Amino acid sequence: MDISLNKEELAFEKEVEDFLAEHLPRGHEMWTKRAEWFAALKEKGWDVINWPKEFGGPDWSPTQHYIWDKVSCKEVLPPVMPFGQVMLAPVLMKYGNKEQHERFLPDIRDNKSMWCQGYSEPGAGSDLASLKCKADLTEDGKHYIINGTKIWTTMGHVANWIFCLTRTSSDGPKQEGITFLLFDMKSPGVEVKPIFTLGGSHHVNQVFFTDVKVPVENRIGEEGKGWTYAKGLLQHERKGIAGISRCVYALDKLKEKAQRVPVGDSTLIQDQGFKKKIAVAEIELLALEFTELRSLADMVNSGSPGSQSSILKLKGTEMQQTIQELTLEAGGIYATPWGNKKFGPKFSKGGMEGYLNGRPATIYGGCSEVQKDVIAKRVLGL
Amino acid sequence: MDFNLTEEQSLLKDSVEKFIGDNYDLNDRRKLAQSTLGYSEDFWKQYADLGWLGLPFSESEGGFGGDLIDTMIMMEELGKGLILEPYYASVILAGAALRNGGTAEQKDKLIGGIVSGDIKATVAYSEEQARFNLNDVATTAEKSGDGYVISGTKSVVANAETADFIIVAARTSGERADAKGITLFVVDAKSEGVSLANYPTVDALRASEVTFANVKVSASDIMGELDNGLGLLEEIRDEAILALCAEAVGGMDLLYKDTVDYCKQREQFGHALSDFQTLKHRFSEMFIEAEQCRSLLYRATLEKNNGSADSRKLIHALKYKVGKAGRFIGQGAVQSHGGMGVTEELRIGHYFIRLAVIDSMFGNFDYHLDQYTELMTIPDDKGEEDSMPFM
Numbered sequence: 001m002d003i004s005l006n007k008e009e010l011a012f013e014k015e016v017e018d019f020l021a022e023h024l025p026r027g028h029e030m031w032t033k034r035a036e037w038f039a040a041l042k043e044k045g046w047d048v049i050n051w052p053k054e055f056g057g058p059d060w061s062p063t064q065h066y067i068w069d070k071v072s073c074k075e076v077l078p079p080v081m082p083f084g085q086v087m088l089a090p091v092l093m094k095y096g097n098k099e100q101h102e103r104f105l106p107d108i109r110d111n112k113s114m115w116c117q118g119y120s121e122p123g124a125g126s127d128l129a130s131l132k133c134k135a136d137l138t139e140d141g142k143h144y145i146i147n148g149t150k151i152w153t154t155m156g157h158v159a160n161w162i163f164c165l166t167r168t169s170s171d172g173p174k175q176e177g178i179t180f181l182l183f184d185m186k187s188p189g190v191e192v193k194p195i196f197t198l199g200g201s202h203h204v205n206q207v208f209f210t211d212v213k214v215p216v217e218n219r220i221g222e223e224g225k226g227w228t229y230a231k232g233l234l235q236h237e238r239k240g241i242a243g244i245s246r247c248v249y250a251l252d253k254l255k256e257k258a259q260r261v262p263v264g265d266s267t268l269i270q271d272q273g274f275k276k277k278i279a280v281a282e283i284e285l286l287a288l289e290f291t292e293l294r295s296l297a298d299m300v301n302s303g304s305p306g307s308q309s310s311i312l313k314l315k316g317t318e319m320q321q322t323i324q325e326l327t328l329e330a331g332g333i334y335a336t337p338w339g340n341k342k343f344g345p346k347f348s349k350g351g352m353e354g355y356l357n358g359r360p361a362t363i364y365g366g367c368s369e370v371q372k373d374v375i376a377k378r379v380l381g382l
Numbered sequence: 383m384d385f386n387l388t389e390e391q392s393l394l395k396d397s398v399e400k401f402i403g404d405n406y407d408l409n410d411r412r413k414l415a416q417s418t419l420g421y422s423e424d425f426w427k428q429y430a431d432l433g434w435l436g437l438p439f440s441e442s443e444g445g446f447g448g449d450l451i452d453t454m455i456m457m458e459e460l461g462k463g464l465i466l467e468p469y470y471a472s473v474i475l476a477g478a479a480l481r482n483g484g485t486a487e488q489k490d491k492l493i494g495g496i497v498s499g500d501i502k503a504t505v506a507y508s509e510e511q512a513r514f515n516l517n518d519v520a521t522t523a524e525k526s527g528d529g530y531v532i533s534g535t536k537s538v539v540a541n542a543e544t545a546d547f548i549i550v551a552a553r554t555s556g557e558r559a560d561a562k563g564i565t566l567f568v569v570d571a572k573s574e575g576v577s578l579a580n581y582p583t584v585d586a587l588r589a590s591e592v593t594f595a596n597v598k599v600s601a602s603d604i605m606g607e608l609d610n611g612l613g614l615l616e617e618i619r620d621e622a623i624l625a626l627c628a629e630a631v632g633g634m635d636l637l638y639k640d641t642v643d644y645c646k647q648r649e650q651f652g653h654a655l656s657d658f659q660t661l662k663h664r665f666s667e668m669f670i671e672a673e674q675c676r677s678l679l680y681r682a683t684l685e686k687n688n689g690s691a692d693s694r695k696l697i698h699a700l701k702y703k704v705g706k707a708g709r710f711i712g713q714g715a716v717q718s719h720g721g722m723g724v725t726e727e728l729r730i731g732h733y734f735i736r737l738a739v740i741d742s743m744f745g746n747f748d749y750h751l752d753q754y755t756e757l758m759t760i761p762d763d764k765g766e767e768d769s770m771p772f773m
Contacts, residue, residue, distance in 0.1 A: 001391075001451050002384050003684050009383075027766075063383050252761050259763040269760060279755040283678075283699040290677035297385045308677075311670050346767050369663070376662035379669060380642050 003293070005067070012064055016071045019044060024075055034078045038111060048085060048109055055093055055105060062299045073245030081155060083115040084108040088163050091180070091233045095221040104182070116185070118150040118164030118207065119230070126367050128165075129174045129227060133209065135166035135181060137216070137223075144168075144181060144219070146189075146212040152364070156192050156205035160185050165230055168223050180226035183214040199338075199356040234366060241365045242316030244292050247285055250323045254278065257347050258330050268330055277329075281322050288315050307379045314371040317361040324358040327351040385680065387455065395455050397432065402463035408729050414466055415586035419544070421466035429467065430499030438477050443493045450621070450687040454628040454679065461629030462636060464732055466587060468502055468541035470625065475540065476503035478621040479549045479566065483606030483614040488568055492547060503547040506536035506592050507615055514745035516551075516615045518559045521594065523552035523567060529600040530554070532567060532575075535593045542590035543580045545571050550594065555609055564611040568603045569594070585732070585739045619744050620697050624683050626740045627704045631679050633733040634672040634708065637715040638665060640730050645718055661718060668714050671707040678703050698754040705747030708737035 005013065023040040025033035041047040049068060051057030060068070080086075089108055092100060107113035124131040133148030146166060156162070162185055169177030185192070189212040195204045221229055255278060261268035268274055291308045298306035328335055331351040334344025342349065362368045376382040387395065405425065414422055429435050438453050439445020448456075453474070460469060473496065480489055480496075480503075495501025512518030521534025532552050542548060548569045556563030569576065575597040578590040606614040642665050645655035655661055682696035712734035716723035719730060726732075741747060 001387065001680070001684060004688070005383065066383075255760050256763045256765075259760075260765070272755070275758070276751060276755050279751060279758050282758065283703055283751075283754060284674070286681060286696065286699055287674040287678040287703060290681045291673060293383070294385055294677060294680070297383055300383070301386065308673050311673055315670065315674070372663045372666040373659070375666040375669060380638075380662075380665055382642065382646070382656050382662055382665070 005063070009063055009067060013067050013071060016068055019046070020072065020075055025078065026075075030076060030078050037078050042110075048089075050086060051089060051109075052093065055089075055101075056109065062296045066293065066296055069245040073249045076249075080111060081114065083117055083155070083159075083163075084111075084113060087117065087233055088115055091163075091220060091229050094232065095180075095229050099217070100182075100220070113161055114155065114159045115161050115163060116153050116156045116159035116207075118153060118162045120152045121149060122151050122206075126370050128230075129178070131165055131167060131178065133164070133166050135168050135179055135214070137168070142216055144179075144214045144216065146181070146183070146209040146214060148209055150207045150209075151204075152195070152360075153192075153205045153207045154203055156185070156207050157194060157202070162207070163220075165226050175227040177224050178226035178230070179223050180220040180229045181214050182218045182220065183212065187212050187214070189213070197357070198359070199353060201353070201357060203357075241361060242292070242312040243320055244285070244288055244312065244316050247316070247319045247323060248289065250320075250327075251278070251282060251285060254323060254327055254330065257327065257345065260345050260347075261330055261332065268332075274326075274329070277326060281319065281326065284315070284322075285319055288312075288319060291315070310371070310375045310379055313365065314362075314368050314375075317368070320361055321358050324351075324354040328355040391452060391455055394452060395459055398434070398456060398459035399462075401428070401432075402459060402465070406463035406465060408732070411464060411466065411586070412726075415582070420582065420586075420588045421468065425465075426467050426499050429469065430497070434469075435473055435499055436497035438473065438481065439493055439497060440481075443489055444497050445493065450624060450683050453621075453625055454683045457625045457628035458632035461632040461736075464585070464633075464729075464736060468504070468544060468588075470622075471504040471541035471545065472496055472502045474622055474625045475505040475618060476545075476547070476549055478618045479505055479605060479614065482617045482621075483566060483611075485602070485605070487602060488605060492568070495546075501546050502541070502544055503549065504539055504541050504545040505618060506539040506542070506548050506550040507618070508537045508539075509535070510537050514749045515559065516619065517561050517564070517612060519551050519553045519564050520558050521550065521552045523554050523565060523599070525554075526598070529598055529603075530567065532569065532594040532597045532599060535591060537591060538583075538589045539592045540587070540589055542571070542578055542592050543588055547571060548576070548592060549605060550592075551611055551615055552594075561612050563609050564615065565608050566605040566611040566614055567599050568605055569597060569599055573597050573599075583739065585736045587739075616694075620686065620694060623697050623701050623744055624679075624686060626743060627675070627679050627700050628683070630704045630708055630737055630740050631672065631676050633736055634668075634675060634711050637711050637730055637733050637737075638668040638672055640728070641665065641668065641715045641718045644722075644728075648720075655718070664714050664718065668711045671710055675700075675704050675707050695754060695757045698750045698757065701745060702747045702750040702754060705741040705750070708741055712737045 023037060025037050038047060045058050048057050049060060053059040085108055089105065092104060119128060121131050121133060133150060135144040135146050137144055162183060164181050164183065166179050166181055167177055168179040171177065189210040191208040193206050194202045195206055196202055197204060255269065258269040258274065259267050263271060291311055295305045295309040295312065328351045331345060331348030334348035335352045337343045433446045434456065436445035437448040437456055441447040480492060492501055492503060496503060507516060509518065509520055511520060521532065521536060523530040523532045532550065534552065536550060548571050549566055550569055551564055551566055553563055554565040575595040577593045580588065580590045583589050642656065645661055648655045678700045682693060682700040685696050686693040715730045716734055719728065722728055723731065
């Protein structure tokens, strides 16, 4: 047992630190110098770190990925929507054909296309396989005609493409007869209606399809095999959702914020009760970081993550919510003023927003209850 | 980065596992616990022959040259057997005291005997009024001629009854709860004035209240520095906690596994208990808590083994987590077993008890949360707004 990094790994750690020091836009430049940042990443060969080498990825070892996370979590990186690069791309690479690779991957890589995910339906949430959105093949076999609806479509109102699970057959078990289609959000018959979530945010939508015509060449893999492809995608989604490194950063930030909150002549960080709650969260996070590391070590050794990996999505999202709750609590009375005028500590409105917007993390990507079922089945053999 | 055991460590693990499997059946253990001695001298000799009693001592001192990772492996496996021999008192506690604070003469005198099994030792560090505070030492050691005279009573001293030497913390200066002024002494258990009130503990081990009535010791019996014994006590505590938590983590694994197995075959309402989702979810949570404890155990042990400055903080974190998770896993196991869970018949009840005992040793989870909170790093406020407040 040894957790120290070897000479090459230490050199890589330095390389990452140096790269961030030189190229990462900080403060408001995060938004104004996004393009320069992505260009620098691409030039370095680090723009699509999770992609295989043949598609332009850097071919990092799991340890290198760990180092990247460990170093970069201390900074705020300009965000990339996960739908294209993280979620769809691996499915496209594995199950799509060469023509589809050439057609879609370059724009995904360069953030030129904006994707959304057509998975959940009003009647298919955690039980995703019971989805009903229909895709009927035309008589000439050249198109699918889509009728139905998708819900919780994040960024559906700005996305130009959707990857969508549709039902092409209702015979047999519900996992069969599902087909994975890609189509243009500007296609006739696509209608997007906003859903406002708690606090009035608009991130998610319900999308309606009425006789939307999709060419068969937009189908990934075989008709009826979409469930297999989708399951693979969920694994990538869950890995990203856990966000453990990000929690380390956020907890440190919370400790800073608590120093800015007055409590009489003292500050909140001096409050033993509050400080203890931070300590409890930090201890859980210390454990979780090592659980992730153990899972990573299993990847290096055996090529598949160990049983500990099943914990990561569940505990990682709980940890995010714990930190969001504590940030909300830190805001105190100023957690309530809403709208654009700012009163009280600057972070306090964001604390409430984080609390509200953070709730779905334990719901999407396989809710916490489903994760516990998965552990009971796969790890405990029940 | 590597979490694999070395070949030697695998061999060690296998040999302890085999010994426990062959010798520590629950019924045999019960009989042994009720014997006069409370453990097996024969097993103790076997531990010596197998080199286990010398595990943490360096080869130059006559030991096996193992590190804290080896001890962790050893304690996890021994813990699965809930062994009754005074391994913890003699090898872990007294071993840590000797290695970290023993003079050349003391090492010479004791380590060889501990390794061969001919000498047993223990450490007397706690007192009734002190609760978990190592600073709070009312037992005094007054200077008298060239030596000292020790007076006072020590509480719940592990395996004192069979110890040949008792390493005791006494106050040589300062007020009762001062950090400075504590000195450790190696006392021959047969010295005049040492008296023991012996009792079994609830986990079938043995302990004593040890009273020192004007016990004479010489200056050469001082272990570590005069008046600066607290640091040594804290070192002993750190190593003891790592060992106890390794034991606890081994027990946690067995607790959730036994519970799952039991509930697979126990039927009620026409279903195996394991078909009920409320129980499935409890088992998943028990598994998660056990894995989180294992992660912290590895983290704290590896950092301590590397001599990291952060390790004490991690050890407080570990003891907190193991105490808290130990309650959850132990109670979950008993509850899921129904009436059978509260009998002495199944081993889960005995691990449940042992976890409760471990939480009481060297500070319970509340105590260690306080200690962790005290040591927690608070970064300077850079006053920058978070550009991603939702994380």
